[in-house]
Amino acid sequence: MSDRSDFYRFVGTKGYIVSRPLVEAVNCAVALQRPLLIKGEPGTGKTLLAHHVAEGLGLPMESWHIKSTSKAAEGLYVYDTLQRLNDARFGEGDVQDIRGYIKLGPLGRVFAAEQRHVLLIDEVDKADLEFPNDILRELDEMRFTIMETGDEVVARERPVVIITSNNEKELPDAFLRRCVFHFIDFPEPPLMRQIVDVHHPNLDSTLLDQALIKFYWLRGQNELRKKPSTSELIDWIATLLRSGISQEQLEAHIPFLGSLLKNEQDTAALQGHEQQGGTVPKSWSDLGPRYNQ
Amino acid sequence: MFLDLFYGLREEGVPVAIQEWQMLMSVLERGMHDCNLLSFYNLAKACLVKSETYFDAFDRVFARVFHGVEGELNPSDELMEWLNDPKNFEGLSEEQRRMLEELDADELMRRFLETLAEQDERHDGGGRWVGTGGHSPFGHGGEHPTGIRVGGHSRNRSAMKVAEDRRFESYRTDVTLDTRNLRVAIRRLRHLTRQGPEDELDIDETLDSTCKNAGEIELVFRPERRNNMRLLLFMDVGGTMEPYYEPVSRLLTALHEERGLRAFEAYYFHNCIYERVGASADLYLKDAVPTGDLLRRFDDRWKVMIVGDAAMHPAELMSARGNINPRHESDTRGVDWLWRIREHFQRAVWLNPDPPKDWEYTRTTRVIKSIFPMFPLSLDGIQDAVTTLIGSRPSAPSILRH
Numbered sequence: 001m002s003d004r005s006d007f008y009r010f011v012g013t014k015g016y017i018v019s020r021p022l023v024e025a026v027n028c029a030v031a032l033q034r035p036l037l038i039k040g041e042p043g044t045g046k047t048l049l050a051h052h053v054a055e056g057l058g059l060p061m062e063s064w065h066i067k068s069t070s071k072a073a074e075g076l077y078v079y080d081t082l083q084r085l086n087d088a089r090f091g092e093g094d095v096q097d098i099r100g101y102i103k104l105g106p107l108g109r110v111f112a113a114e115q116r117h118v119l120l121i122d123e124v125d126k127a128d129l130e131f132p133n134d135i136l137r138e139l140d141e142m143r144f145t146i147m148e149t150g151d152e153v154v155a156r157e158r159p160v161v162i163i164t165s166n167n168e169k170e171l172p173d174a175f176l177r178r179c180v181f182h183f184i185d186f187p188e189p190p191l192m193r194q195i196v197d198v199h200h201p202n203l204d205s206t207l208l209d210q211a212l213i214k215f216y217w218l219r220g221q222n223e224l225r226k227k228p229s230t231s232e233l234i235d236w237i238a239t240l241l242r243s244g245i246s247q248e249q250l251e252a253h254i255p256f257l258g259s260l261l262k263n264e265q266d267t268a269a270l271q272g273h274e275q276q277g278g279t280v281p282k283s284w285s286d287l288g289p290r291y292n293q
Numbered sequence: 294m295f296l297d298l299f300y301g302l303r304e305e306g307v308p309v310a311i312q313e314w315q316m317l318m319s320v321l322e323r324g325m326h327d328c329n330l331l332s333f334y335n336l337a338k339a340c341l342v343k344s345e346t347y348f349d350a351f352d353r354v355f356a357r358v359f360h361g362v363e364g365e366l367n368p369s370d371e372l373m374e375w376l377n378d379p380k381n382f383e384g385l386s387e388e389q390r391r392m393l394e395e396l397d398a399d400e401l402m403r404r405f406l407e408t409l410a411e412q413d414e415r416h417d418g419g420g421r422w423v424g425t426g427g428h429s430p431f432g433h434g435g436e437h438p439t440g441i442r443v444g445g446h447s448r449n450r451s452a453m454k455v456a457e458d459r460r461f462e463s464y465r466t467d468v469t470l471d472t473r474n475l476r477v478a479i480r481r482l483r484h485l486t487r488q489g490p491e492d493e494l495d496i497d498e499t500l501d502s503t504c505k506n507a508g509e510i511e512l513v514f515r516p517e518r519r520n521n522m523r524l525l526l527f528m529d530v531g532g533t534m535e536p537y538y539e540p541v542s543r544l545l546t547a548l549h550e551e552r553g554l555r556a557f558e559a560y561y562f563h564n565c566i567y568e569r570v571g572a573s574a575d576l577y578l579k580d581a582v583p584t585g586d587l588l589r590r591f592d593d594r595w596k597v598m599i600v601g602d603a604a605m606h607p608a609e610l611m612s613a614r615g616n617i618n619p620r621h622e623s624d625t626r627g628v629d630w631l632w633r634i635r636e637h638f639q640r641a642v643w644l645n646p647d648p649p650k651d652w653e654y655t656r657t658t659r660v661i662k663s664i665f666p667m668f669p670l671s672l673d674g675i676q677d678a679v680t681t682l683i684g685s686r687p688s689a690p691s692i693l694r695h
Binding site: 020021024025027028029031032034037039081082084085173176177178179180181182183 | 501
């Protein structure tokens with residue numbers, strides 16, 4: 001039985017603010033040695049989480065960024081037949097030793113490593129439908145066999161596996177069953193203040209208030225095709241700071257819209273709103289009861 | 294009570310299996326819930342629910358099962374007595390200790406609940422006086438169990454409040470499509486893709502195999518990436534269907550533009566399909582296409598999706614000359630046209646924007662439901678409809694009931 005103090009290992013890092021459910025999900029996954037599946041809107045810091053879990057736990061990290069062409073086998077190892085053929089023809093290298101042509105992939109490297117790693121499998125939903133099923137056994141048993149040599153790679157230390165998904169494809173049930181799941185909900189204003197504070201410390205509180213009011217108001221507009229996310233807010237605030245814009249200007253309208261809205265129609269819709277005499281809110285109470293503090 | 298949560302979730306259609314349940318149990322055994330209902334709520338959610346679309350169901354079940362647990366449940370007198378007696382805190386024999394560590398799940402849960410009753414607002418610090426799951430049950434000495442409740446404000450919202458808030462309602466999938474759900478639905482329909490004969494040369498694999506073959510050329514083929522799906526859409530655009538026209542047509546147009554389908558054709562009708570369907574949504578007479586032509590042009594490789602509320606006057610469906618538009622009278626009944634479509638195209642589904650509970654109350658809906666497999670126009674419904682469309686065997690039409 002592990003001690004409870006052992007369980008509460010990850011508490012967030014200086015550069016990354018986590019909500020309590022997320023901390024608990026992370027620690028749950030770490031303790032159970034199960035993969036942690038993270039979903040959430042783009043820009044809520046899914047990928048960043050893995051980096052900070054690694055930092056928080058003091059473990060090295062390996063990432064495996066999934067693309068639509070990624071195959072499960074690539075994560076384990078690649079047998080470079082072409083190189084071997086080439087070497088055989090030109091008499092270079094030790095062609096007899098197949099092991100020299102086996103290159104471990106991210107998953108393979110993490111298993112083979114001496115030290116416990118954090119493994120990020122980023123955007124698992126980008127890959128083919130069968131992809132998650134193909135790494136199921138490897139993630140479960142933390143071992144695999146290299147077919148060409150018969151060598152078995154067994155994880156000395158079960159890595160902390162963090163998997164992110166953007167919901168582009170449905171993941172198979174068998175895969176989901178093995179994961180601890182967390183959905184990163186969009187941060188509420190108080191948490192958002194903390195997050196902004198990490199990136200822009202000592203920000204003037206009136207400015208922050210105004211920025212957040214505009215930001216949450218924008219997000220509340222249903223017509224928008226792409227709602228601005230946390231990372232866009234942080235960029236936008238950086239722009240605001242650098243331009244040295246005045247409080248009054250920020251109060252009346254939304255400057256540098258380009259860093260918040262990434263879609264022409266959205267920008268046009270907002271301009272239309274302003275031209276028709278629509279106003280943007282100036283205080284939290286303008287946003288409705290949900291944000292009344 | 295804990296099993297109520299498990300079965301409650303299953304009843305709500307959340308796919309929870311024993312494996313996940315064991316996962317949660319082993320988390321509880323390690324005492325990770327920290328004797329706190331909110332932590333328990335978070336952990337249970339992380340372990341049991343694997344999609345945000347089920348968060349709302351989870352919240353509902355959790356609120357139902359644990360309603361009133363916080364601060365109301367009294368620990369049993371027996372346990373209180375035992376705890377109050379300081380003798381129990383020391384000198385447990387090895388055997389007793391082992392016994393305590395081997396508490397079965399029920400006992401574990403009972404104790405956990407009792408702990409919750411006392412400690413729902415405290416997050417950390419002393420007084421782990423009831424171990425849950427194998428921890429030593431005699432916690433820090435001297436702390437009186439009833440004293441724990443005193444002091445310490447809740448810094449977090451309580452689990453019940455979180456659960457009762459149901460903030461994830463908008464992620465439910467059994468509600469009718471709104472703009473947000475639409476995008477996900479499109480992706481679901483893309484599951485239809487990757488099918489077809491193995492007729493494309495896979496260069497990489499061919500190279501690999503050839504190399505492995507010591508230079509003997511070996512060709513490897515793979516299925517064509519362009520998919521084979523042909524979808525024929527019939528859409529009811531009359532009166533009651535007005536609110537649904539926009540989302541559905543946007544959905545399917547987007548699908549077509551994404552080249553998710555090999556071919557896509559859309560036709561429109563009002564209430565029921567007769568001898569002519571409209572090629573445009575405004576149903577202009579000059580654009581009308583004979584339904585019979587469609588049956589000739591499209592073979593049974595085409596999948597048919599009909600979107601409509603199936604609710605009309607019975608005569609519009611069941612009698613000759615039933616067409617709602619008096620200029621379009623003909624001798625063939627609407628229901629016969631529907632049967633023809635059903636028989637010509639092996640795979641056809643009907644998507645109905647009305648909630649399924651209303652279907653039985655409308656006579657025409659009942660009839661149409663016996664002709665086409667009918668699904669609600671929601672994410673879940675579309676997914677089921679898609680499964681039916683690409684399923685290995687077309688489902689036999691059920692016999693007409695009158």
